[in-house]
Amino acid sequence: xxxxxxxxxxxxxxxxxxxxxxxxxxxxxxxxxxxxxxxxxxxxxxxxxxxxxxxxxxxxxxxxxxxxxxxxxxxxxxxxxxxxxxxxxxxxxxxxxxxxxxxxxxxxxxxxxxxxxxxxxxxxxxxxxxxxxxxxxxxxxxxx
Numbered sequence: 001x002x003x004x005x006x007x008x009x010x011x012x013x014x015x016x017x018x019x020x021x022x023x024x025x026x027x028x029x030x031x032x033x034x035x036x037x038x039x040x041x042x043x044x045x046x047x048x049x050x051x052x053x054x055x056x057x058x059x060x061x062x063x064x065x066x067x068x069x070x071x072x073x074x075x076x077x078x079x080x081x082x083x084x085x086x087x088x089x090x091x092x093x094x095x096x097x098x099x100x101x102x103x104x105x106x107x108x109x110x111x112x113x114x115x116x117x118x119x120x121x122x123x124x125x126x127x128x129x130x131x132x133x134x135x136x137x138x139x140x141x142x143x144x
Contacts, residue, residue, distance in 0.1 A: 002083055004056075004090040007045040016047050016057035023073035028134070043070070046090055048083050056083040058091050066104030067095055067143075072113070084113070088120050099143055106140040114139065 007013050017036070024030045039061050048056035056074040060067055069091055074083045095105060109117050114124065114137060122139040129136050 002048060002050050002055075002081075002086045004046055004048045004086045006090075006094060007047050012047050012054075013045060015054040016045055016059075019047075019054060019057045019075060020071060020073050022075060027076065030134070039070075044094065046087060046094075048074070048087050050078055050081070050083065056087050058087045060091055060095060066106060067099060069095075069105065069107040072107075084116050085119075088116060092120060096143060101143055103143040104140060105143055106138060108136040109139050111135055111137065 007016060020035055024035050025032050040059070043059040043061040045059045046057060047054055055078040058069065058072045060069045072084065072087055074087070092105075105122075107117065107122070108129065109122075117139050121141045123141065124137045124139050126138055129138065
């Protein structure tokens with residue numbers, strides 16, 4: 001069973017950071033100095049558990065453009081098992097409860113994750129961009 005919740009404790013946040021380290025720094029070999037930023041302090045974070053084990057995380061934050069969804073990460077053994085879907089659903093549910101209709105939601109998606117976001121109403125906009133050497137596409141939707 002997959003359970004996703006808003007992070008409320010330092011322990012939960014440490015678990016989320018560890019997932020990000022495994023996925024982004026160890027697995028994808030992204031620079032560690034780019035993984036953590038000042039936005040971690042202002043963002044709303046989520047953590048996913050499978051049978052009580054922390055297996056995924058995400059966050060969102062308010063920007064001058066709207067609400068940006070970021071740092072979606074699922075540990076490799078749990079990919080393809082609905083964890084990402086539940087993270088997106090829970091994150092969008094929290095945003096829907098907190099922001100008014102018409103708010104722009106956007107994210108930068110890796111190509112292989114784009115179908116997940118499309119299923120939740122996001123559309124790709126513009127050309128591919130590169131962030132830390134990773135091919136990404138901006139995707140957006142308006143909160144309805």
